Amino acid sequence: MTVLEILERGGWMMLPIYGCFLASLALALERLLVFRRAGSARPSEALEGLIDRLRRDGADSAGPLVGQLPPALRGIALTAVKLNGNPGERSRDRLVAAGQEQLHLLQQNMAVLATLAAVAPLLGFLGTVxxxxxxxxxxxAQGASVTPAVLAGGIWEALVTTGAGLAVGIIALVLHNLLAARIDNQAVLLGRSAELLLDAAEGR
Incomplete structure (x- = not known):
């Protein structure tokens, strides 16, 4: 008996489980593409060059260098350039807001992936029922003439859907946690870069 034949015995409940699996893979791939386009928020030579120019020559000279940064840093860098020479709590708040906006872009669809990780095992248990x-x-329906073959169809459905639901849930959970760890790391790097930019904008 092939794997496909085994999965077919799961019945109609396998359809939403398949859907959860495909959606999880699609969302994880979409997030990876977003991360790749955003680049790293790690302080780099390009950022150091912008900070040095901002301190020496001011916003007008530093502005064109923003485009050389990874997309993950452009928002906070542009905000820092605009705030150059205007120190204060309000400047810090605006820089924090720019960083939060970048993180929000990275966190999109993560809640959906977490939901799929939770729903897939529940669909498996529903298939068990x-x-x-x-x-x-x-x-x-068979009455006194019950044979093991009569029970086999329902038991197959119960076991296959449970196994499939748990497998999809585990895969989705692993994908979610790996992506979440990457977002957390990006948040730390973004905060570090933001502090450097804020110091430069405030002339420190």
């Missing part, structure tokens, strides 16, 4: 219901309905 429907499979056992089908098995007992078959027993009732």
């Amino acid at each position: 429907t499979g056992m219901i089908r098995a007992f309905m078959s027993v009732q």
Whole structure:
């Protein structure tokens, strides 16, 4: 018996489980592409060059260098250039807001991926219930002439959907946690770069 034949015994409940699996892979791939386009927020030579220019020559000279930074840093860098020479709590708040906006872009669809990781096992357990219901309905219909073959269909459905739901849930959870760890790391790097830019904007 092939894997495909085994999965087919899971019945109609396998369809939403398949859907969760495909959606999880699609969302994870979409997030990876977003991370790749954003680049790293790690302080780099390009950022150091912009900070040095900002301190020496001011915003007018530093502005063109913003485009050389990774997209992940352009928002806070542009905000820092605009705030150059205007120190204060309000400047810090605006820089924090720019950083939060970048993080929000990275965090999009992460809640959906977490939901899929939680829903897939529940769909598997629901398949367990429907499979056992089908098995007992078959027993009732057969009366005294019940054979193992009568029970097999419902039990197959129960076990296959449970296994598939748990497998998809585990995969989605692993993908979510790996992506979340990358976002957390990016947040730390973004905060470090933002501090350097704020110091430069305030002339320190």
